[in-house]
Amino acid sequence: MENFFLFVLMCIFLIILPGPDTAVVTKNTLINQRIGGLKTSLGIICALLCHTFAAVLGLSAIIVKSALLFSIIKYAGAVYLIYLGAKILWSLVKKDGTNIPVDIKRPNENKSCFKQGFFTDLLNPKVALFFLSFFPQFVERGNDTFLPFLIMGLTFTVLSALWLVIFVYFINVVNDLMRKPRAKHVIEGITGTIIIGFGIKLALEKAD
Structure with a gap:
């Protein structure tokens, strides 16, 4: 593996850029406070580990090369994001209509935070595409990719x-x-x- 320090530096810049994960974490932290945000983050981390092992085992390459599989995952992720966003807006409309204070939360409201974080990241095929386009730049040509991909995936996950x-x-x-x-x-x-908006953007994006 080459230029590990440069890899870490680039990961940091990429991680702090706002995306669907950031939006979902923000939403759940605002609504369910710190515990909701941390549960959402844990879901995202678990999804990143799945993407890491998929890249190591070559499953990500199959998804990226298959237009059908890529589209299925992409549209599933887009629909899920649009559903989450619409759910937030609808809950606000209901609160307005019933005069329920914003700070009052239902007992089971934050139980789905982990699931939201997990599926938001897992159903984003751009993560798999990113891993496969970004990681090889730090591996010497002709070398085995198993260990370098694993190290880079785990590093990216820890930094995230x-x-x-x-x-x-x-x-x-x-x-x-x-x-x-x-x-x-x-x-x-x-x-x-x-x-x-992220859901619509994901639905309109194409594999590079």
């Missing part, structure tokens, strides 16, 4: 975990400072709209 934990705590602090229900209401609405 560190960033997500920091991000969750930051959002939670900001959320605590914004006590007004109306402000939280607006932020949740914006986040839901952004998630729908």
